Amino acid sequence: xxxxxxxxxxxxxxxxxxxxxxxxxxxxxxxxxxxxxxxxxxxxxxxxxxxxxxxxxxxxxxxxxxxxxxxxxxxxxxxxxxx
Amino acid sequence: xxxxxxxxxxxxxxxxxxxxxxxxxxxxxxxxxxxxxxxxxxxxxxxxxxxxxxxxxxxxxxxxxxxxxxxxxxxxxxxxxxxxxxxxxxxxxxxxxxxxxxxxxxxxxxxxxxxxxxxxxxxxxxxxxxxxxxxxxxxxxxxxxxxxxxxxxxxxxxxxxxxxxxxxxxxxxxxxxxxxxxxxxxxxxxxxxxxxxxxxxxxxxxxxxxxxxxxxxxxxxxxxxxxxxxxxxxxxxxxxxxxxxxxxxxxxxxxxxxxxxxxxxxxxxxxxxxxxxxxxxxxxxxxxxxxxxxxxxxxxxxxxxxxxxxxxxxxxxxxxxxxxxxxxxxxxxxxxxxxxxxxxxxxxxxxxxxxxxxxxxxxxxxxxxxxxxxxxxxxxxxxxxxxxxxxxxxxxxxxxxxxxxxxxxxxxxxxxxxxxxxxxxxxxxxxxxxxxxxxxxxxxxxxxxxxxxxxxxxxxxxxxxxxxxxxxxxxxxxxxxxxxxxxxxxxxxxxxxxxxxxxxxxxxxxx
Numbered sequence: 001x002x003x004x005x006x007x008x009x010x011x012x013x014x015x016x017x018x019x020x021x022x023x024x025x026x027x028x029x030x031x032x033x034x035x036x037x038x039x040x041x042x043x044x045x046x047x048x049x050x051x052x053x054x055x056x057x058x059x060x061x062x063x064x065x066x067x068x069x070x071x072x073x074x075x076x077x078x079x080x081x082x083x
Numbered sequence: 084x085x086x087x088x089x090x091x092x093x094x095x096x097x098x099x100x101x102x103x104x105x106x107x108x109x110x111x112x113x114x115x116x117x118x119x120x121x122x123x124x125x126x127x128x129x130x131x132x133x134x135x136x137x138x139x140x141x142x143x144x145x146x147x148x149x150x151x152x153x154x155x156x157x158x159x160x161x162x163x164x165x166x167x168x169x170x171x172x173x174x175x176x177x178x179x180x181x182x183x184x185x186x187x188x189x190x191x192x193x194x195x196x197x198x199x200x201x202x203x204x205x206x207x208x209x210x211x212x213x214x215x216x217x218x219x220x221x222x223x224x225x226x227x228x229x230x231x232x233x234x235x236x237x238x239x240x241x242x243x244x245x246x247x248x249x250x251x252x253x254x255x256x257x258x259x260x261x262x263x264x265x266x267x268x269x270x271x272x273x274x275x276x277x278x279x280x281x282x283x284x285x286x287x288x289x290x291x292x293x294x295x296x297x298x299x300x301x302x303x304x305x306x307x308x309x310x311x312x313x314x315x316x317x318x319x320x321x322x323x324x325x326x327x328x329x330x331x332x333x334x335x336x337x338x339x340x341x342x343x344x345x346x347x348x349x350x351x352x353x354x355x356x357x358x359x360x361x362x363x364x365x366x367x368x369x370x371x372x373x374x375x376x377x378x379x380x381x382x383x384x385x386x387x388x389x390x391x392x393x394x395x396x397x398x399x400x401x402x403x404x405x406x407x408x409x410x411x412x413x414x415x416x417x418x419x420x421x422x423x424x425x426x427x428x429x430x431x432x433x434x435x436x437x438x439x440x441x442x443x444x445x446x447x448x449x450x451x452x453x454x455x456x457x458x459x460x461x462x463x464x465x466x467x468x469x470x471x472x473x474x475x476x477x478x479x480x481x482x483x484x485x486x487x488x489x490x491x492x493x494x495x496x497x498x499x500x501x502x503x504x505x506x507x508x509x510x511x512x513x514x515x516x517x518x519x520x521x522x523x524x525x526x527x528x529x530x531x532x533x534x535x536x537x538x539x540x541x542x543x544x545x546x547x548x549x550x551x552x553x554x555x556x557x558x559x560x561x562x563x564x565x566x567x568x569x570x571x572x573x574x575x576x577x578x579x580x581x582x583x584x585x586x587x588x589x590x591x592x593x594x
Contacts, residue, residue, distance in 0.1 A: 005582055012331075012579075030557075050550070053149060053542055064327040064579075072324050073583050 009068025016062035110247025148545030154214020155533030162529035163312035171219030178212035179283025186276025218533030225520035237516035238382020334539025336576025344504030356416035374505035385514035389586035397510030457490035
């Protein structure tokens with residue numbers, strides 16, 4: 001199981017930036033496809049909010065993956081003394 | 084003569100009742116805004132474009148959810164520094180006060196742009212308060228609960244989010260039925276907001292009589308309170324890695340299951356399946372009513388078999404069954420097809436005509452109410468544009484359906500399917516408070532558990548209706564395409580939870 005945790009750690013490290021890239025590409029496509037006026041203003045704002053929120057979360061996923069690769073989750077704390 | 088155990092149980096019962104009541108009211112306050120978003124939009128926001136559109140969008144779909152993690156940080160830190168009791172008393176006052184004030188804000192026609200700006204500010208306060216409330220209540224109850232019963236006792240706190248939604252829907256539907264749709268849209272919508280002050284008053288009175296958590300009091304008397312809970316939670320790797328694990332392996336998946344079952348289902352039935360306003364809400368009310376006891380069932384069961392696999396099973400069942408369930412919703416409400424073979428009667432048409440002086444075209448709208456042999460009814464609206472310019476080709480009339488009501492059998496099947504989704508909510512949500520509490524030590528518990536909880540629920544969960552609707556509007560997508568968002572997030576969380584989380588965590592919370 002520990003080997004799987006470490007291998008999946010690499011997947012999470014790659015997944016974080018991939019998700020952001022995917023969101024940015026989707027945002028550009030949808031904003032350009034929106035009609036002018038209110039629709040475009042709102043679409044830009046909505047996508048900006050989504051991307052701003054998900055950037056730190058995806059960064060967290062990368063850190064999670066890094067900890068996984070480093071074996072930080074091989075043994076989880078059994079009591080608060082382990083923390 | 085009463086046994087010592089009886090006294091403990093009685094004391095815990097009071098703790099649970101007082102904590103749950105306050106948390107329920109906070110959820111009620113938070114959800115009435117969402118349930119009345121359309122009416123609030125009409126009353127408090129301008130309908131034209133420009134800056135107002137930005138504020139409108141922010142306030143309605145995002146602001147309250149997005150600030151929840153910040154509330155978790157601010158009030159979580161406060162709770163770990165000055166104590167649980169006073170912190171969640173403060174969040175209750177803020178939530179109740181801001182909800183009451185939303186009910187008093189004059190409309191856009193009276194005070195202009197000040198109306199949406201004030202609503203936005205109050206909505207932000209609501210989000211911050213909710214971000215601080217839940218972690219405090221869950222921690223407070225868990226720190227009173229004996230080992231081996233923590234899942235059972237904290238599961239009562241877990242019922243409050245669903246019951247808060249139930250209460251908000253009930254008050255809204257009840258007020259609308261009493262006042263009538265027109266009066267409700269005019270000023271009646273303010274009543275659910277104003278009512279909040281009474282509920283909060285009662286809850287504050289009860290909470291004032293409560294004592295501080297015994298675990299926190301002990302820690303304080305020993306001088307072991309954390310000097311900087313934020314720093315300890317997020318800069319100390321041993322704690323931070325658990326915060327990340329809690330988020331990605333549990334709360335992220337739990338959040339999307341919660342909001343798909345209890346928000347997206349109702350939104351889908353109303354907007355995609357065109358179900359009648361009240362009918363879609365009654366379906367959710369019945370489903371919630373039947374499913375709510377299962378929060379306690381699964382919370383209690385998690386004390387015996389562990390928290391992990393109950394939560395992950397809820398996610399897995401959602402991943403497997405969401406698409407078939409929502410496909411059934413579409414099939415069962417396809418009145419356009421049903422009327423070809425099942426039409427029983429058609430009402431006299433109501434015709435309205437609107438002349439456009441700029442183009443000199445007329446728009447004729449014909450509305451009929453049709454009844455099916457099965458007992459279901461629906462409104463068929465046909466819109467035709469008559470061009471005065473004969474050279475212009477005639478357009479095909481546009482036909483749409485609205486206010487669909489279901490036959491009795493279909494109605495109960497759909498209640499059953501929404502009930503199943505809420506049952507999954509009880510599986511993922513019932514044990515999660517105990518799971519989070521046991522993951523972190525007392526000094527930083529309030530801060531550490533609140534953040535992953537509110538990112539999981541406020542961000543991943545709260546954005547389900549919006550992101551799912553957005554995905555469903557992509558070119559080439561189907562009405563079911565929006566489900567890929569909750570399914571994808573739940574799958575990711577399931578894999579991480581299954582691989583990285585232990586089924587038997589640290590049962591000791593007195594440390």
